[in-house]
Amino acid sequence: MAARSSIPWGRLVVVCAALGVTACGSEGGGAPGGAGGPPAVVTTQPAAMASWTDRLDAIGTARASESIAITSKLSERVERVRFESGQRVEAGQVLVDLDVGGDVADLDAARTAAREAQRQYDRQRPLAAQKLIPASQLDAQRAARDAAQAAVQQASARVSDRVIVAPFAGVLGLREVSPGQLLGPGTTITTLDAIDTMQVDFSVPEVHLAKLKEGLAVEARSDAWRGEVFRGQILSVDSRVDVATRSVTVRAAVENTDGRLLPGMLLTLSVLQSEREALVVPEISVQQNGTLSFVYRVDADGVAQMAPVTLGAREAGRVEVLEGLAAGDRVVVDGTVKLRPGQRITEAATSEPAGAPAPAATAAAPARG
Numbered sequence: 001m002a003a004r005s006s007i008p009w010g011r012l013v014v015v016c017a018a019l020g021v022t023a024c025g026s027e028g029g030g031a032p033g034g035a036g037g038p039p040a041v042v043t044t045q046p047a048a049m050a051s052w053t054d055r056l057d058a059i060g061t062a063r064a065s066e067s068i069a070i071t072s073k074l075s076e077r078v079e080r081v082r083f084e085s086g087q088r089v090e091a092g093q094v095l096v097d098l099d100v101g102g103d104v105a106d107l108d109a110a111r112t113a114a115r116e117a118q119r120q121y122d123r124q125r126p127l128a129a130q131k132l133i134p135a136s137q138l139d140a141q142r143a144a145r146d147a148a149q150a151a152v153q154q155a156s157a158r159v160s161d162r163v164i165v166a167p168f169a170g171v172l173g174l175r176e177v178s179p180g181q182l183l184g185p186g187t188t189i190t191t192l193d194a195i196d197t198m199q200v201d202f203s204v205p206e207v208h209l210a211k212l213k214e215g216l217a218v219e220a221r222s223d224a225w226r227g228e229v230f231r232g233q234i235l236s237v238d239s240r241v242d243v244a245t246r247s248v249t250v251r252a253a254v255e256n257t258d259g260r261l262l263p264g265m266l267l268t269l270s271v272l273q274s275e276r277e278a279l280v281v282p283e284i285s286v287q288q289n290g291t292l293s294f295v296y297r298v299d300a301d302g303v304a305q306m307a308p309v310t311l312g313a314r315e316a317g318r319v320e321v322l323e324g325l326a327a328g329d330r331v332v333v334d335g336t337v338k339l340r341p342g343q344r345i346t347e348a349a350t351s352e353p354a355g356a357p358a359p360a361a362t363a364a365a366p367a368r369g
Helices: 009-019 103-129 135-160 206-211 358-363
Strands: 040-046 048-071 076-081 094-098 163-165 170-172 188-205 217-221 230-242 247-255 266-282 287-289 292-298 304-315 318-323 330-334 345-350
Touching: 048 170, 048 247, 048 304, 094 188, 103 135, 188 206, 188 230, 188 266, 206 230, 206 247, 217 247, 247 266, 266 330
Parallel strands: 040 345
Antiparallel strands: 040 330, 048 188, 048 266, 076 094, 094 163, 170 188, 188 247, 217 230, 217 266, 230 247, 266 318, 287 292, 292 304, 292 330, 304 318
């Protein structure tokens, strides 16, 4: 991981000139910040190898895993409403009773006719077997029986349509009907969403397609619940790439058993890759001059020297160093504003290694400079 010599010294000289430093890279120097001046009081921390999880960040809109509008199939009057807005319901739970009118009587009549047709068929079947009646007569009775049974099913369906039930478990939306109201076919009664598990579709640039697969862990965050992390995993990756955006749609499932996430919420998502080892330093130790990033590295003589670095990913107060440092190199994390290359330093305190939890590095930020 160490690659100190990979960054040209010419770039370092340019940075020194921009900072007005005359003794860059040397241990001595008579400038106020050099070895002849007073030592700078700083806090240092060693660059360290740490476990690192790469992330793919995206945004998406939450939606229920199942979602429908509950409607009426019939034009009929509401007899009874059995739910309230926002209520949790189970699959098959009755929501609304419609006026049954004469449908129940029609169903009873159809059942009576079906029983009689079946009885006649059962009586004629042995007679046909003994050739006492023609086979055509039995065939006619069989057809009559089947028609009667179909009439029962139709009448039963009409009665069932007058009892509106929840097709799956979930949370109801606002109630849109009242007892006595006349409904028409397609009139919305309420909405029903299954929200114990939310689904989120989000786009990822096609360049990252090889990193995506089903089952990868996902973290979701919402501005409505700051500091909270909702965990889930990738369900599927679309089989097509959008030719206009050069991105692929990914669908994730996010656990929401407490119901805090609602359909339509905007979520920030992070797809977590497999863990790896990386050389990291606190993000506050990295200085910027134009496009060049550098840190102050403390040598064995206690002198701070500028060390240009090539950075990788950033995460929660830490930054990955790809080139310019080695594990164990001490870098200045506090007191960098007035520090000059070649200046001796005095430790204000000893910090934890960069691989330690991020809050330790973040807590030092107010003392910077």
